[in-house]
Amino acid sequence: MAAKTRPKSDTPDASDRVSRIREGVTAAILEHRLLPGTKLGEDEIGEIYGASRTLVRTALQQLAHEGIVNIEKNRGAFVARPTPADAREVFEARRLIEPTIVDHAIDAASPAWLDRLQRHLTEEREAELRGDARASVRLSGEFHRLVAEMSGHSIYLGFLKELIARSSLIILLYRRHDTPACGTDHHAGIVGAIRKRDKAAARAQMLSHLTEIEAELFLKDPSADELRLADVLGV
Amino acid sequence: MAAKTRPKSDTPDASDRVSRIREGVTAAILEHRLLPGTKLGEDEIGEIYGASRTLVRTALQQLAHEGIVNIEKNRGAFVARPTPADAREVFEARRLIEPTIVDHAIDAASPAWLDRLQRHLTEEREAELRGDARASVRLSGEFHRLVAEMSGHSIYLGFLKELIARSSLIILLYRRHDTPACGTDHHAGIVGAIRKRDKAAARAQMLSHLTEIEAELFLKDPSADELRLADVLGV
């Protein structure tokens, strides 16, 4: 049954079958295809990716460590359902880290990187124009990741990857109204500031961008869990 | 019934055997008993903790995700050996995050927490007086973790736990001279500022504390890897 699909010559990242699973699930979460609370059965995923449960389990544990999957003992893995308190923490952390990341990105700005950013902006615009919500939400997160890669700080990048993935779940759970064009203009403004090497402006725009995203959320205080149920059913 | 959704999903240091292994290895790294580059064989660890390789492997993968263990494909797990560039990133991140953490800790300061901090300070002093280097280095890291717990921000806490563990390896690798009494006075100063609820002073002292720790390191620029080897062998 196990087709020998893996000779040995592959890219260093994609060659790892665990990484393929992890990135597949992550992408699904980033594109809002996987909803919070969805059960991620080991056999199910294993069948999809043609892998044994050992590898699936490894991938799920990594995702749990990143905070986008909850593993409940003897019950299985589920897409995380961040609480409003989690959401506030995530965005506070982003407001702290990302202005600094932009700072470093400006230091590391090269023509190649600026071109990369520009191409990303056009990609975002195109996805929005054709109304591709999935691509839009994915690219919106990827923008921030791109700036973090540009900064060259691997630790900030690692932290931010985690924060972005959680943000995606948070936005899906708590956005007030559908806001497809939430931040494309903001992104363009940030890129403009980077191009001008204006750190103060870049920091300020990044900060207001994040503040605005959070302001679009409805983060009620869930003192009791049944409030959520009432909210879902009552309308 | 909905309140019962996560009965034990968040019990990091429970009777979980994987957690026991992970925390045992982490403690060994924090106390400088495990040196960078040490091989962590699966059989070896499994024998020590009376666990099968499956569980050991899970623990090692978690540690790898935290950046204090490197897993090399088909070769095994090794205690990480942070580069000087890593070290600079770690301390920059700490200088960014920890002042904010102290800020929140002041907001959350209660008599119970202040007492806890005070007890920690005396513990640190006692360990130093009796010349217990292992306990000293462990408690020094635990102080920062304690402040982060006090802040109540789980995300900052998670990030900082990772940064502290890596810092321990960095200090072991790059400290100029043995500095056992590196920061006990600083810690006392920070606690004093917290007690006075003086955020500006607390932030400033935390920042200078971290800056001083990094200043005690010798972070040469290793453009090539053989430089390190030459340094070790050539005296």
Added chain:
DNA sequence: ACAGGCGAAACTTTATACAATCTTCGCTCA
């Protein structure tokens, strides 16, 4: 004597089998 290559041993990686646990469905009884 030394460089190069073969081969066995040790280890990691992956898959599979078994055990423990939870969930679900049906049955009984008040």
Added chain:
DNA sequence: TGAGCGAAGATTGTATAAAGTTTCGCCTGT
């Protein structure tokens, strides 16, 4: 009719065995 109980089914947790890779000693040829 509804609650309580119990067994069957399904799913996860753990251990063990098979497969693949690297490493290191040893042997041969020059």
